[in-house]
Amino acid sequence: xxxxxxxxxxxxxxxxxxxxxxxxxxxxxxxxxxxxxxxxxxxxxxxxxxxxxxxxxxxxxxxxxxxxxxxxxxxxxxxxxxxxxxxxxxxxxxxxxxxxxxxxxxxxxxxxxxxxxxxxxxxxxxxxxxxxxxxxxxxxxxxxxxxxxxxxxxxxxxxxxxxxxxxxxxxxxxxxxxxxxxxxxxxxxxxxxxxxxxxxxxxxxxxxxxxxxxxxxxxxxxxxxxxxxxxxxxxxxxxxxxxxxxxxxxxxxxxxxxxxxxxxxxxxxxxxxxxxxxxxxxxxxxxxxxxxxxxxxxxxxxxxxxxxxxxxxxxxxxxxxxxxxxxxxxxxxxxxxxxxxxxxxxxxxxxxxxxxxxxxxxxxxxxxxxxxxxxxxxxxxxxxxxxxxxxxxxxxxxxxxxxxxxxxxxxxxxxxxxxxxxxxxxxxxxxxxxxxxxxxxxxxxxxxxxxxxxxxxxxxxxxxxxx
Numbered sequence: 500x501x502x503x504x505x506x507x508x509x510x511x512x513x514x515x516x517x518x519x520x521x522x523x524x525x526x527x528x529x530x531x532x533x534x535x536x537x538x539x540x541x542x543x544x545x546x547x548x549x550x551x552x553x554x555x556x557x558x559x560x561x562x563x564x565x566x567x568x569x570x571x572x573x574x575x576x577x578x579x580x581x582x583x584x585x586x587x588x589x590x591x592x593x594x595x596x597x598x599x600x601x602x603x604x605x606x607x608x609x610x611x612x613x614x615x616x617x618x619x620x621x622x623x624x625x626x627x628x629x630x631x632x633x634x635x636x637x638x639x640x641x642x643x644x645x646x647x648x649x650x651x652x653x654x655x656x657x658x659x660x661x662x663x664x665x666x667x668x669x670x671x672x673x674x675x676x677x678x679x680x681x682x683x684x685x686x687x688x689x690x691x692x693x694x695x696x697x698x699x700x701x702x703x704x705x706x707x708x709x710x711x712x713x714x715x716x717x718x719x720x721x722x723x724x725x726x727x728x729x730x731x732x733x734x735x736x737x738x739x740x741x742x743x744x745x746x747x748x749x750x751x752x753x754x755x756x757x758x759x760x761x762x763x764x765x766x767x768x769x770x771x772x773x774x775x776x777x778x779x780x781x782x783x784x785x786x787x788x789x790x791x792x793x794x795x796x797x798x799x800x801x802x803x804x805x806x807x808x809x810x811x812x813x814x815x816x817x818x819x820x821x822x823x824x825x826x827x828x829x830x831x832x833x834x835x836x837x838x839x840x841x842x843x844x845x846x847x848x849x850x851x852x853x854x855x856x857x858x859x860x861x862x863x864x865x866x867x868x869x870x871x872x873x874x875x876x877x878x879x880x881x882x883x884x885x886x887x888x889x890x891x892x893x894x895x896x897x898x899x900x901x902x903x904x905x906x907x908x909x910x911x912x913x914x915x916x917x918x919x920x921x922x923x924x925x926x927x928x929x930x931x932x933x934x935x936x937x938x939x940x941x942x943x944x945x946x947x948x949x950x951x952x953x954x955x956x957x958x959x960x961x962x963x964x965x966x
Contacts, residue, residue, distance in 0.1 A: 511544070513537075513541065514537065514718060514719055514720055515718075516532075516536075516537075516712060516714040516718050517537055517540070517541040519712065520541050520545055520712055521541065521544065521545060521548065523710055523712075525707070525708060525709065525710040526670045526671070526708045526709075527670065527671045527672075527673075527690070527691075527708055527709045527710070528545065528670075528671070528672050528673065528710050528712065529673040529687055529688060529690075529691055529709065529710065529711050529712065530542065530672075530673060530674045530675070530712045530713075531675060531676070531677055531688060531694070531696055531711065531712070531713050531746050531748075532674070532675075532676060532712075532713070532714050532715070532716075532718075532746050533676060533714070533715040533716030533717070533718075533743060533744045533745060533746040534676055534716055534743045534744065535716050535719060535724055535727075535728070536714055536715060536716045536718060536719045536746070537719050538674040538675070538676075539592055539593070539596055539646055539674055540596060541674075542593075542596070542644060542646060542672055542674035543593065543596035543597050543599075543600050543644075544600055545672055546580070546582070546597070546642070546644040546672050547597065547600045547601060549642055549670055549672070550578070550580060550618075550622065550624075550642065553578055553641055553642070554578070554620060554622065558578060558641065559576075559577040559578045559641070560577070562577040562621060564577070564621050565621075574621075576617075576621050576622060576623035577620060577621040577622060578621070578622045578623070578641045579622075579623045579625070579637070579639070579640055579641055580622075580623070580624050580625070580640065580641055580642045580643065580644075581624075581625050581626075581627050581635075581637070581640055581642075581643045581644070581660075582594075582597070582624065582625070582626045582627065582643075582644045582646070583626075583627045583628075583629050583635070583643060583644065583645045583646070583651075583655070583660070584626070584627075584628060584629065584645075584646050584647060585628070585629055585630065585647055585650040585651055586628050586629075586630050587614070587626070587628045587630075589646070589647060590614065590626040590627070590628065590646075592646065593626060593644065593646050594611075594626060597616070597624070601616070601618070604619075605618050605619055606618060606619070607619045614626040614627070629645075629651040629652065629655040632651075632652050632654045632655045632658055632659055633659075635655060635659040635660060635663070636659060636663075637659075637663040638663075638666065639663060639666030639667045639669075640660070640663040640664050640666070640667065640669045641667050641669045641670075642664075642669050642670045642671065642672070643660055643663075643664060643669065643670075643671050643672070644671075644672040644673075644674070645660075645671065645672070645673050645674070645675075646674050646675070647674070647675050647676070648673045648674070648675045648683055648687070649675045649676070649677055649678040649679075649681060649683040649684075650675070650678055651683075653681075653682035653686065656682075656686065656687065657682075657686065673687060676742070676743060676746055677696065677697075677742060677746055677747065677748045679742075679748065679750075679754075679909055679910045679912070680697065680698070680748050680749060680906055680909045680910060681910060684697075684698070684748045685906075687709075688711060688748070689702055689703050689704055690703075690704050690706045690708075690709040691703065691704075691705070691706065691709035691710055691711035692705055692709075692710065692711050693711075694711050694712075694713035695713065696713045696746055696747050696748050697747050697748035697749035697750075698748060698749065698761075699761070713746065714746070715744060715745045715746055716728045716743075716744045716745075716746075717744070717745075728744060732744060748909075749761060749909055753912040753913040753914070753915055754909070754910075754911070754912050754913075755877060755881075755911045755912055755913060755925050755933070756880065756881060756884060756908055756911060758881060758884035758885055759884055759908045759909065760884075761905070763886065763893060764884060764893060764895060764896055764897055765896075765897050765898075765899050765905060766809075766896045766897070766898060766899065767898075767899055768898045768899055768900040771801070771809055771811040771812075771896075771898045772811070774801075774803075774809070775801060775811065775841070779803060780801035780802060780803060780809065781802060781803060781804050781949070782801075782802045782844060782945045782946075782949070783799065783800065783801045783802070783841050783842055783843050783844060784800055784802075784843060784844055784845045784846070784847065784939060784943050784945065784946070785797055785798060785799050785800065785834075785837070785838075785843050785845070785846045785847065785935075785939065786798040786800065786846075786847050786869070786934075786935035786936055786937070786938040786939030786940075787834075787846045787847060787848040787849065787866070787869075787935055787938065788849055788931050788932070788934040788935040788938070789821075789848070789849050789851075789852045789855055790817060790931055791817065791818060791819070791820075792817065792818075793817060793931060794815050794816055794817045794903070794931045795814075795815075795816060795817070795819060795830060795931070796813060796814065796815050796931045796932045796934070796935040797813060797814045797830075797833075797834055797837060797846070797935065798810060798813045798904070798932060798935040798936055798939060799811050799812040799813060799837060799841050799843065800936075800939045800940075800943070800946070801841065802943075802945065802946050802949055803949070804949065804952070805949075805952075805953050806894055806946075806949045806950040806952065806953040806954070807892070807894050807895070807896065808883060808894060808895045808896075808939075808940065808946060809895075809896045809897075809898075810895070810896070810897045810898060810901065810904065810936070811841065811898050812837065812840070812841060812898065812901070813901050813903070813904055813932065813935075814833055814834070814837065815901075815903040815904070815931070815932060819833075821855050821858055822858055822862065831858065831859065831862050831864065834846065834859070834864055835862075835863070835864065838864065843865075844865065844945075845865050845866075845867060845943070846859065846864060846865060846866040846867070847867055847869040847938040847939050847942045847943065848866050848867065848868060848869055848938070849868075849869060849871075849934065849938065850868035850869055850870065850871070853868065856868055867942075869938035869939075869941070869942045870941065870942055871934075871937075871938075872941055873924065873937075874923055874924075875941065875959075876937035876938075876940065876941040877925070877937065878959050879937070879940050879941050879957075879959045880895075880936055880937055880940050880941075882894075882958045882959045883895035883940065883958075894950070894958070903932060904932040904936075906929070907929045907930065907931070907932045907933050908932075908933070910928075910929040911925055911929045911930055911933045912925060912926060912929075913925055913926070914926055
């Protein structure tokens with residue numbers, strides 16, 4: 500076959516961050532970037548550059564080509580690569596970018612109806628939708644490019660693509676703008692190196708086979724783009740700007756507790772236990788959300804005399820029975836241990852399961868039904884996150900070992916594109932610990948008294964009085 504010289508930089512003026520991506524030869528490259536930052540643009544070039552590298556290395560040889568490519572329905576390629584998007588409609592962006600990168604003389608056929616490109620030398624590129632991950636079944640892939648990966652379902656990677664790449668030791672390229680600290684953050688981003696997009700340095704796994712690249716919309720120097728970006732920064736809500744422009748994981752459009760800030764509200768576990776030993780907590784109660792298929796949660800809240808609520812411990816488990824006599828692996832037994840450790844006075848429990856509350860009471864656990872009051876309870880919890888001007892402190896802190904609670908605080912959100920009353924009802928996901936927290940804050944009479952002792956009124960009642 501005729502030798503074709505290809506320069507991925509020809510006719511392209513990359514910015515500094517894009518050049519760093521092109522120079523990286525790590526197996527898995529993850530780009531978390533702001534909108535219009537050029538991630539898809541460089542993603543297409545890096546994807547094609549990796550294919551060229553595989554060809555030059557002689558990967559896939561020896562190979563017996565099919566006799567007639569046009570006749571065979573599913574000929575076996577020498578090398579196979581997938582471009583995956585959340586939907587087929589979104590895959591058009593990948594196709595447009597690749598069309599400007601791949602030289603025409605390298606293309607054997609481009610079949611738009613079958614969403615695939617055959618390159619000369621029996622190299623196959625297929626465009627796939629992650630809308631139904633079960634369709635992403637392949638015998639083995641040499642490489643994959645996932646665009647807007649954070650919008651995909653977790654099983655897209657963990658259930659299918661990771662295994663398809665393992666067969667041939669294939670590589671992956673990821674391009675996305677974040678959608679909160681979801682599976683993409685925990686399962687993909689944390690594999691690599693710390694970036695200032697959110698999270699803590701000690702969370703990252705620093706796997707040498709993974710490399711994180713992070714840049715914001717402002718890193719793309721196009722003058723006209725920067726004018727529009729600046730206009731968005733000046734006119735859009737901060738949480739939207741933080742996610743879409745500055746590509747941060749720890750914010751989310753529609754986040755219920757948008758006041759939550761890890762640097763302010765998350766505290767060391769040792770500090771919580773030290774304050775307990777030193778008698779700084781005057782009262783301890785718990786919030787309880789029942790669950791089986793979904794996780795059940797017990798959330799321990801320790802209260803100080805100046806009206807601070809410290810979430811010091813929790814149990815967060817699915818598939819656990821309420822009571823199994825003599826078995827420590829049930830809710831009654833585990834909550835008894837929690838009560839003994841922290842001297843819990845009351846458990847405020849979801850009122851929809853009165854039989855569970857009765858079981859707790861008959862087994863020596865002081866359980867009471869909690870009023871839900873969803874909207875009012877959310878407002879009450881939100882008030883606690885606000886940093887007070889008089890002492891520079893919020894009225895709630897969370898122990899840093901409660902990873903599930905912290906994740907829910909970040910991802911608990913309202914639905915987008917709805918109005919009226921529906922816009923004030925959070926999505927029924929990432930809400931198990933959030934329900935338990937709300938039960939505790941809204942129902943604890945002792946906590947209300949401690950707040951009144953400091954503020955002369957329960958803080959979230961101030962709005963009611965003003966109205």
